Amino acid sequence: MRIVATSLLLLMALVFIGALQLEAQHPAWGYVVAFSEAALVGGLADWFAVTALFRHPLGLPIPHTAIIPNNKDRIATTMAGFLRSNFLIPKVMARRMRNMNVAAAAGRFLIREHEGDAVGESAMRLGLSSLFADVMESLDNDKLGGIVKSALRQQLTTLQIAPLLGQILKASIADGRHRPLIDSFILWGARTLEANEHLIRDMVHEKANTIMRWTGLDDRLANGVVDGLYKLLTEVADDPEHPLREKVEEGLATLADDLINDPKMHQRVADIKAEVISNPAMGRWIDGLWERGRTALLTAARDPDRSLSGQFSQSLEQVGDALMQEGELQIQVNRFARRTLVGVATRYGDQIVRLISETVRGWDTRTLTARVEGAVGRDLQFIRINGTLVGGLVGLTIHGILQLAKSF
Template sequence: MGGITTDGANQGLNPGYRRMRRVATGLLVLMAAVYVAARMHEAAHPAIGFVRAFAEAAMVGGLADWFAVTALFRHPLGLPIPHTAIIPRNKDRIGTTLAAFLKDNFLVPSVVARRMQRVDVAGAIGRFLSAPAGAGRGGATRALAETMEALDPERLGGLVKAALLKRLGAVDFAPPLGAALSAALDRGRHRPVMDAAIDWAGRTLVANELLIRRMVEERSGSVLRWTGLDAALANRIMDGLLRMADELADDQEHPLRLKAEHALHDLAHRLQTDPAMAAQVARIRDELIGNPALRRWLDGMWERARAGMLRAARDPGSAMTGQMGEAVRQLGRMLEEDPRARATFNRAARRAAVGVSARYGTAIVRLVSDTVRGWDAGTITRRLEGAVGRDLQYIRVNGTLVGGLVGVTLHLLSVTVFPN
């Protein structure tokens, strides 16, 4: 990284960093050339001694800072000097420390609540959604896409699935199911379903008429078969079933319909009040949650959702066209212009953020730590070097110049305070 090494680990870094590295290295080379020239002509004039002292101390300062900066990321000149290549050797500890820093400073519920008080989430989302297609979205959506791709998809998906299953497992479904069934019965919304069931039953009877007749005849006694009454019995049973189906379809006040409705009302009441019924619903819920088929379905749903979000993030213009885009823009305008909606959304976002930090802070920390641990040494070196390398090159430049000034100061003291 320091500009003296030329290995492939420095490839792929941003142009600004490479340019600043060349400046720092060029300044060091310039100081070396000035020192050699001043040393050769120092006897020509006393002032050249100041130039030599400046260049000499600048070289020392520049080389020291080059060594320090390079030692962060690799072995200087490829030599295995102790306490160099600090970041590659300690990447696991860096991941753990970074995760702990995030948890202690950003994922504490009280800190999250305090910070969220000052954040207008609804306004920011509203401005983002209501902007014309493509306006200001490129950087944000690219950052979202890169973030989603950088995180381990299996671990992130597992985190999402675990959170969803945990939330489902804590829900008592019986009371809301009972309330929904009761409301549907009060408004007559069960009648189309009942009509469809009766119609299906009638058509099933007609379609299986021969099978029903054969079953009756086979189960009739030998006396009935000998007298031929088995066919008459089958006819009567079949005619009775078809007539009952017609009566159920035509008469909304049929006794069987009323009994079915009464049973549904009783079920709705028990769902809301009976602990035994609630426990039975909870058992069914737990069996569904533990079913591998449901987990596979959730895996597929997560992959489709992640792929859809990545497509929308990479191409926000296409995602914001047509009726869908107009609906999204209307939602954005509402969040921007309606103070009540904005306050409600911000309150919900604040509660959600606090809840996530309280429930899943440890899982998020583990995700960050495991992601960093999963990077190889070259990857983490390139990413950190690309992020802070340009600023570290300024340290080299400053070290060169400050070293030169210290050298001039010491030379001035030597010729004035301690003359030969």
């Protein structure tokens, strides 16, 4: 676009020079001279204005040029203050997110990414992805990682796991999705029994008295126990209405109800969760989760089309469809997103603002200029093109008015 804008400016210069040579031959050339002259002035003025944002025009230290590089620190402070006062206030975030359907928006995004965009939208997505990757890499990994991991630990600490597990178990029982789990458990029991028959026989043999051993009754008893267990497992596996299955389902239903409503069960689950979170292994897992997540984000940002291909893309489409169609799921996801973001703003708002400000301040002027110009430069070149054409039309209009005035 810079080449197009500059070429148009040079074309106007050539037309102006040529029209000046022919102006005396016919009055119509006066209109061409007026158009090209005004277009040349308008194009040069807008070239100067656009260039002055990012650098000194022609390398000359003209006052009030190279605006962005010379005001880098002020831009960082203003950007950080704008985010803090307009986005990272808990009440503001809660109010703005109350009417936002984050789940549906995420679903539409995932489905659109799977189906593919138009060429222009794809190019814009690639540019934004590259800018996002640059920003991610420039941020202090230790500071940003500390914020993310602290937020994750805090969310895990405050999250009520017991009701969530109860709702999942209850929904699974209602849909019959627990039955394959029971079948797998029965199969596991049969394999375990087969692998440990000798332990049962040894146990019966040790508990039997001398007379039973002498008469061989211990072996017959052991065979009876083993055969009885095999028969029970076979009957339970073959009969979907077996009483033992009903007992298991009753137990699962009771467990689901306790997880949802029983305060004592809530406390037991919370105690287990606290022990898991305080375990050093959990800390290492969270550290690894952050590193893998950051690497995955950077990989996806650098090559979004490749990362959203194949089976992974199909999985994302299914997730997106569920987020758009399931009303109950949308409510849960939106509530979680709202609480999470408000919590992050409350606890880490100042740290996030400080991180952004320090990051922008740490950029060298060339990096800042390249990133800002790369993000909006195409539109700035359109300003030059429009300035050239609009200037020409204004010049043409003024020349026409003057000629009309002379005729009177």
